[in-house]
Amino acid sequence: MSVPTPESFTSLPNDDRRAVITGLGVVAPNGTGTEAWWEATRAGKSGIGRITHFDASQYPTQLAGEVDGFEATDYIEQRLIVQTDRWTHMALAATQMALEDAKYDPEGKDPYRMSVITASASGGNEFGQKEIQNLWGKGPIFVGAYQSIAWFYAATTGQISIRYGMKGPCGVVVQEGAGGLEALWHSRRNIRRGVDFVVSGATEAPIGPYALTCQMTTDRLSTAREAKSAYRPFDAAANGYVPGEGGAIIIVEEAGHASGRGAPQVYGEILGYGTTSDAYHAKKPTPNGGQLARAMRLALDRADVSADEVDAVFADAAGVPDLDRAEAEAIRDVFGGRGVPVTAPKTMTGRLYAGSGALDTAAALLAMRDGVLPPTVNLSRPAKGCNLNFVTEAQDASVNTVLVNARGFGGFNSAIVLRRPA
Amino acid sequence: MRRSAVTGVGVVAPGGVNREQFWETITSGRTATRKITFFDPEGFRSQIAAEADFDPKAAGLDDQEVNRMDRYVQFAVAAGIEAVKDAGLDVESVDRERMAVTLGSAVGGTMVLERDYVVVSNHGEKWLVDHEYASPFLFHALVPSTLAAEVALRFGAQGPSVVVSTGCTSGIDGIGYGHQLIQDGEADIVISGASETGISPISMACFDPIKATSRRNDDAAHASRPFDRDRDGFVMGEGAAILVLEELESARERGAHIYCEVAGYANRGNAYHMTGLRPDGAEMGEAILDAMSQGGIEPEDIDYINAHGSGTKQNDRHETAAYKRTLGDQAYKIPISSIKSMIGHSLGGIGAVEMAACALAIDRGVVPPTANWENPDPECDLDYTPNEARRRQVDVALSTGSGFGGFQSAMILARPAELQEMGT
Numbered sequence: 001m002s003v004p005t006p007e008s009f010t011s012l013p014n015d016d017r018r019a020v021i022t023g024l025g026v027v028a029p030n031g032t033g034t035e036a037w038w039e040a041t042r043a044g045k046s047g048i049g050r051i052t053h054f055d056a057s058q059y060p061t062q063l064a065g066e067v068d069g070f071e072a073t074d075y076i077e078q079r080l081i082v083q084t085d086r087w088t089h090m091a092l093a094a095t096q097m098a099l100e101d102a103k104y105d106p107e108g109k110d111p112y113r114m115s116v117i118t119a120s121a122s123g124g125n126e127f128g129q130k131e132i133q134n135l136w137g138k139g140p141i142f143v144g145a146y147q148s149i150a151w152f153y154a155a156t157t158g159q160i161s162i163r164y165g166m167k168g169p170c171g172v173v174v175q176e177g178a179g180g181l182e183a184l185w186h187s188r189r190n191i192r193r194g195v196d197f198v199v200s201g202a203t204e205a206p207i208g209p210y211a212l213t214c215q216m217t218t219d220r221l222s223t224a225r226e227a228k229s230a231y232r233p234f235d236a237a238a239n240g241y242v243p244g245e246g247g248a249i250i251i252v253e254e255a256g257h258a259s260g261r262g263a264p265q266v267y268g269e270i271l272g273y274g275t276t277s278d279a280y281h282a283k284k285p286t287p288n289g290g291q292l293a294r295a296m297r298l299a300l301d302r303a304d305v306s307a308d309e310v311d312a313v314f315a316d317a318a319g320v321p322d323l324d325r326a327e328a329e330a331i332r333d334v335f336g337g338r339g340v341p342v343t344a345p346k347t348m349t350g351r352l353y354a355g356s357g358a359l360d361t362a363a364a365l366l367a368m369r370d371g372v373l374p375p376t377v378n379l380s381r382p383a384k385g386c387n388l389n390f391v392t393e394a395q396d397a398s399v400n401t402v403l404v405n406a407r408g409f410g411g412f413n414s415a416i417v418l419r420r421p422a
Numbered sequence: 423m424r425r426s427a428v429t430g431v432g433v434v435a436p437g438g439v440n441r442e443q444f445w446e447t448i449t450s451g452r453t454a455t456r457k458i459t460f461f462d463p464e465g466f467r468s469q470i471a472a473e474a475d476f477d478p479k480a481a482g483l484d485d486q487e488v489n490r491m492d493r494y495v496q497f498a499v500a501a502g503i504e505a506v507k508d509a510g511l512d513v514e515s516v517d518r519e520r521m522a523v524t525l526g527s528a529v530g531g532t533m534v535l536e537r538d539y540v541v542v543s544n545h546g547e548k549w550l551v552d553h554e555y556a557s558p559f560l561f562h563a564l565v566p567s568t569l570a571a572e573v574a575l576r577f578g579a580q581g582p583s584v585v586v587s588t589g590c591t592s593g594i595d596g597i598g599y600g601h602q603l604i605q606d607g608e609a610d611i612v613i614s615g616a617s618e619t620g621i622s623p624i625s626m627a628c629f630d631p632i633k634a635t636s637r638r639n640d641d642a643a644h645a646s647r648p649f650d651r652d653r654d655g656f657v658m659g660e661g662a663a664i665l666v667l668e669e670l671e672s673a674r675e676r677g678a679h680i681y682c683e684v685a686g687y688a689n690r691g692n693a694y695h696m697t698g699l700r701p702d703g704a705e706m707g708e709a710i711l712d713a714m715s716q717g718g719i720e721p722e723d724i725d726y727i728n729a730h731g732s733g734t735k736q737n738d739r740h741e742t743a744a745y746k747r748t749l750g751d752q753a754y755k756i757p758i759s760s761i762k763s764m765i766g767h768s769l770g771g772i773g774a775v776e777m778a779a780c781a782l783a784i785d786r787g788v789v790p791p792t793a794n795w796e797n798p799d800p801e802c803d804l805d806y807t808p809n810e811a812r813r814r815q816v817d818v819a820l821s822t823g824s825g826f827g828g829f830q831s832a833m834i835l836a837r838p839a840e841l842q843e844m845g846t
Contacts, residue, residue: 003718004748006711011688012423013605059553083696111693112708120587121565123530129549132539132624137546140466140627147628149696149826152528153566153587158827161691167705170691170829171595174530174567174585182584189602213542213553214535214564277523277574277583282490283559291580294519353565409561410571412583 008112009194011169019188019270020421022263023102023251024362025094027203029065029244029349034097038366041374042394046348048227048242053207060223061216063230064207065244065350083146084159085124086245087205091156092163094249095199099164102251103264104197106164115168115195116160117187118249119179119202119354121408124151126208160199168195176408177316178275180247180357181416185273187252196257201358203247215243218283218409220320231351232378233317233344234324234386241319244346247355248362267365268418271305271401274298278411285322289330292316292413296334296403303417305401307335310417312373312397314360314404317344319351325385327405332388339389341397344376357406361416364402368420373397426604426612428781428835429678430509430666432501434617435775436472436659436765439481441504444775445782448761448790449811455657455766456642460621468635470642471621472659472766476500487576490559492534494527494771495572497662498617502573505664510678511611513577522581522609523574524600526592526616528770528825530566530585533622538563573613581609590730590825591689592616593663593773594833598687600667610669615778617662618771625769626658632697634734644794646767648731648760649738649806651797656732659766663778670838681781685717685818685836692828699736699824703744706822709832710748717834719818721752724834726789726814728776728821731760731806732767737824739801744822746804757814759807763793773823773831780819780835789814817842 024034029047031037040047048065056062072081072089075096081089099106106114128151134142149155154172161170169190173182180202187198206215215221222240224230231242258266274295280286300307313335316327331342345363346356367373373391382390400420407413433440437447437454447454454472463469474497478488481500488496506513513521538560542551562568570583582603586596593616600614620626629635636655638645646657670683690712692705714720729741745753761779768775783789788811795808818836823829836842 003715003720004711005715006688006708008690008708008712010715011712012716055550058550112690116691121567125564128535128624129539131628132536133543133546133549135546135624135627136540136543140623140630143624143627143631145631147624148632148634151628152589152826153530154528154589154592154825154827154829155696158589158691158696158829161693161828162695165693167691167693167708169689170588170827171689172587174565174587175570175583176565176567179567179584186599189606192606193602209550210539210542211564213551213556214560216553217556217558217560275582275584276519277571277580279518279574279578279580282486282562282572282575294580408567409565410567411574412567412571 011193013192017192018255019191019252020255020258021250021267021365022253022258023098025097025249026362027067027070027090027094027246028359029067029246032070041345041348042372044375044377046227046377048350054209061221063227063242066207067246083150085127085150087124087203088156088159090203090246091249095160098249098251111165111167113168113196114166115170115190115198116157116166117171117183117198117200118157119173119183120153121174121176121179121353122204122206122211123153124155125211127151129208129210175412176410177353177356178406178408178412178414179354181406181414184270188270191254196254198252200252201248201250202354204353204355205245206243207245228378231319231347233319234382235379236381236383238319238321238324238383242350244350244352247352248358250358266421268368268420271419272299272303272417275414280411285320286326287322289326292327293330293333295413296415299415299417305417309401310340310403311399312341312402314364315342315344316405316407317346328386328388341373341391342388343373343391345374347377360404364404364418368399371396371399424605425670426601426667426684427670427673428665428681429668429673430505431778431781432504432664433778434474434476434497434501435661436474439474439476448764448779449788451791451793451809453643453764453793455646461623466626467630468637469639470645470657472657473621474660491572492531492563493619494617495569498525498569498573499576501662501664502613505666509666516611518578519580520610521579522603522612523570523579523583524596524612524614525569526586526596526770527566527569527618528587528589528592529620529625531563532625533619534563536622536624577613588829589827590769591773591823591829591831592770594823594831595689597665597774597777598833601684601687604667604669610672612667613664614667615664616771616774618768619660620769621658621660646733646763647794648733648763648792649802650795651799653733655734656767659768661768661771661775663774665777682784682835683838686713686834688712689831692830694828697826699740701739701743703740703747706744706824706830707748709830713832713834719834721749723818724756724820725816726783726819727756727758728780728819729758729760730822730824731762742802742804753804757789757807757812758804759790759792761790776821780821783819784816784837787813787815
């Protein structure tokens with residue numbers, strides 16, 4: 001006998017295999033469909049408003065970034081809709097858009113070379129609430145058969161894998177708000193190990209009564225009643241954040257595979273990434289940006305990019321004063337006094353948890369494509385300690401290299417470096 | 423290529439809540455499955471589970487940790503304390519920026535989410551729940567990243583920290599993730615593993631309608647029957663295991679006890695059905711072959727297979743087919759066992775507990791048995807190590823996992839080649 005070889009490939013890292021992004025699909029509070037969302041984003045159009053999914057009048061937080069007009073039936077069959085949560089509906093829709101954008105039909109392709117790696121923080125929470133309600137309100141036999149496959153955090157990855165016949169290494173990562181970036185880097189880890197094509201990114205749907213109740217226990221949600229005054233990261237009037245739903249699905253592809261098949265576009269390459277943990281406190285936000293700065297430096301080092309080469313930073317923008325100061329301090333620490341442009345388009349969507357890292361990555365890639373930096377809205381007077389070169393109106397710029405930050409509750413800090421193809 | 427050594431093992435499992443009690447349980451063939459005591463299971467189809475008699479204070483958690491942490495987080499911290507101590511690591515003196523945390527969990531904070539829901543909804547009455555009754559750590563329950571955050575906080579780990587939530591393969595995948603971080607130079611030490619505590623009404627209820635769990639309610643001790651003809655589903659369990667992974671050379675330099683190394687890790691999706699398995703085991707087979715190929719492992723090298731062996735009709739058939747298609751005749755000669763026969767199926771936690779069992783099997787030269795194996799099933803005709811542990815030198819152990827969503831994972835733990843005696 002001898003060492004057997006798999007039909008597909010042996011997952012050992014290969015430095016020659018690079019990861020590029022060739023497709024985007026967006027479902028966001030300020031636009032469904034990549035171009036509709038991007039146009040709204042460049043125009044500074046916010047998708048934050050009063051919660052309409054349910055009557056939120058009794059809750060201190062009444063604003064959210066809801067995706068209006070999203071109809072799951074436009075993308076997926078009824079049979080699948082009833083088996084899945086809204087978070088999965090959005091991911092399936094965004095996957096369809098991203099595959100079309102990448103002009104890739106998985107049909108007939110080597111199934112083992114295609115993977116699905118997504119991030120999630122809140123899973124199928126509304127589906128779960130319904131079934132817990134059935135259980136405690138009526139009894140165990142009223143819990144439906146789909147609870148076991150709709151609620152858990154792996155549901156989206158599993159459904160995408162099945163829908164498109166993708167049998168490569170699949171994954172689901174959770175780092176609260178930082179997970180979207182981790183999913184992209186984990187896609188790169190797998191591309192280095194032999195996968196050619198990864199459906200990655202993240203969506204979230206955390207705007208249900210119970211999920212909102214859970215979020216309010218962090219004391220980080222804004223209780224403002226006007227959209228303009230609710231989510232104002234880095235501003236002197238910062239008072240917490242507004243949650244939102246949606247996100248982006250991102251196609252990560254091996255560079256040679258993309259060029260070999262004549263992919264219609266390469267938005268950018270995933271060059272470097274760093275992730276660190278504050279290990280500071282179970283609930284309190286860290287006032288110290290040291291670990292975030294370290295994540296950014298790790299990302300730059302792995303990318304072999306100097307801080308001076310970075311044309312823009314897409315900030316995590318927590319909207320919580322301590323965390324805003326920590327991020328501003330970290331950005332100044334890494335980039336010095338040169339005034340790297342900093343923006344936070346998520347001020348128009350609210351924080352989408354894992355979805356944010358993916359959506360910010362999409363924004364950064366389109367900023368490179370179009371040579372324009374999208375604005376940060378609601379920022380009029382930076383808080384003490386938060387002075388940075390903020391982009392508050394869309395501005396034309398030559399954007400070749402960007403760094404995207406994302407943080408997660410619990411002390412997760414992540415940064416990714418993307419570069420436009422030469 | 424950087425290699426990962428396993429230098430510490432910690433376990434919380436039913437039948438005994440630390441590593442040595444766990445080993446004692448699974449090598450004695452004693453089952454820890456019983457009628458559910460955590461809540462009144464009247465009205466449920468499956469009313470049995472493998473519950474752990476866990477005392478967080480005795481395991482070393484402080485009052486605040488006990489108060490704020492969901493049970494699955496407590497399990498992981500307890501197993502972590504044991505594993506880090508076992509590894510002889512002084513977390514004050516290691517480079518904590520190079521220390522990572524990679525942990526699996528499938529259902530995360532469901533227990534607290536459900537407990538609080540009953541209150542805020544007033545027993546399932548109000549859909550617009552009363553937020554005033556929410557406990558202050560409820561968001562921690564919604565997001566399972568809490569598991570990694572809390573373990574990182576406990577040990578001061580400032581490197582990469584992530585939760586892997588791939589359903590019932592989360593345990594293998596959590597350790598595999600850590601292994602890849604070491605391979606890629608992203609970390610030097612990883613607190614890896616998984617934890618799950620799913621014995622709550624909603625978790626039990628969601629497996630009832632799909633008939634995945636056993637309904638042998640009048641004979642709990644013999645309900646989990648992997649590979650036996652009369653198996654009728656899995657028995658819910660709970661548990662956690664932490665494996666301390668270290669870059670092999672640095673582990674050797676500091677003179678750490680090396681249980682084994684991760685010789686291969688792979689996963690695949692079956693892209694078939696959220697809960698169904700194709701009988702041929704092709705995708706699990708691919709994961710097995712990938713893992714073997716990474717480590718240069720031949721079928722003859724494998725001394726023990728720790729099966730997923732959940733005890734559902736389809737799983738055990740599927741897995742048997744996967745072993746046969748990948749290992750050929752050798753599949754009939756390697757002792758296989760499912761420790762789920764004794765400690766139940768702790769969903770996303772069990773994969774890590776099974777890797778702990780493999781590390782201990784290599785370290786101690788004993789193959790744990792499959793309990794409750796009485797009647798052969800013509801479709802499951804391999805050597806499942808029925809009922810009694812066997813003494814056997816184990817240099818190479820394979821473990822497999824399969825989960826909802828189509829996830830198929832395989833990991834091989836091996837005594838490092840330079841430590842294996844030639845010719846044995």
